[in-house]
Amino acid sequence: DIQMTxxxxxxxxxxxxxxxxxxxxxxxxxxYLNWYQQKPGKAPKLLIYAASSLQSGVxxxxxxxxxxxxxxxxxxxxxxxxxxxxxxxxSYSTITFGPGTKVDIK
Amino acid sequence: xxxxxxxxxxxxxxxxTLSLTCTVSGGSISSSSYYWGWIRQPPGKGLEWIGSIxxxxxxYYNPSLKSRVTISVxxxxxxxxxxxxxxxxxxxxVYYCARLGYDFLDYWGQGTLVTVSS
Numbered sequence: 001d002i003q004m005t006x007x008x009x010x011x012x013x014x015x016x017x018x019x020x021x022x023x024x025x026x027x028x029x030x031x032y033l034n035w036y037q038q039k040p041g042k043a044p045k046l047l048i049y050a051a052s053s054l055q056s057g058v059x060x061x062x063x064x065x066x067x068x069x070x071x072x073x074x075x076x077x078x079x080x081x082x083x084x085x086x087x088x089x090x091s092y093s094t095i096t097f098g099p100g101t102k103v104d105i106k
Numbered sequence: 107x108x109x110x111x112x113x114x115x116x117x118x119x120x121x122x123t124l125s126l127t128c129t130v131s132g133g134s135i136s137s138s139s140y141y142w143g144w145i146r147q148p149p150g151k152g153l154e155w156i157g158s159i160x161x162x163x164x165x166y167y168n169p170s171l172k173s174r175v176t177i178s179v180x181x182x183x184x185x186x187x188x189x190x191x192x193x194x195x196x197x198x199x200v201y202y203c204a205r206l207g208y209d210f211l212d213y214w215g216q217g218t219l220v221t222v223s224s
Contacts, residue, residue, distance in 0.1 A: 001170075032209055034209070043214035043215065043217050045214075046210055046212050049209070050209070050210075055212065087152065091209030091210065094166075095143075095155035095168075097155070099152050100153075
């Protein structure tokens with residue numbers, strides 16, 4: 001299995017902050033990397049697919065980058081509705097998810 | 107708008123088989139472009155991929171669960187189903203069904219909590 005790690009595991013930020021979350025794969029996964037947002041009691045929501053493509057309807061403040069083993073999700077200006085847990089997911093081989101990064105209010 | 111809805115018992119006894127169904131509305135499960143999958147999330151923990159199925163019946167399972175999992179499809183009802191055998195308390199989780207478009211999960215059900223307890 002390809003193992004996914006995320007850092008940090010949690011962070012505190014303020015509205016308007018620029019937030020960066022990192023995801024690392026245990027081996028190269030090319031660009032087969034997706035990002036999801038999950039709020040308490042809700043299903044995950046797709047934000048970014050293929051490492052850097054913005055899913056339809058997702059605000060442009062969300063962006064993704066990277067290839068190979070290292071990937072980044074960036075929120076350019078954090079909004080109140082962005083406080084949530086973020087997961088990366090690889091689809092290069094059997095699907096695996098990262099452990100998540102919880103973004104809460106500072 | 108595509109919608110997915112999980113259904114099934116919320117309580118299963120240890121050693122028995124967990125059975126869930128996902129009903130797809132607003133689109134056809136027989137679309138050639140998509141697989142349909144199951145994902146679970148233990149309370150307070152992260153997401154785990156269970157497996158997926160194509161409308162033709164072709165399946166892919168998480169190797170860690172493969173010996174206990176069966177996913178099937180009923181195109182006449184626009185549904186697909188999950189069976190997980192020999193459950194233990196470790197199988198207690200919210201179970202989600204989702205559409206697998208190319209390599210990403212773009213539509214999800216709301217999730218259903220299944221508790222394994224006697």
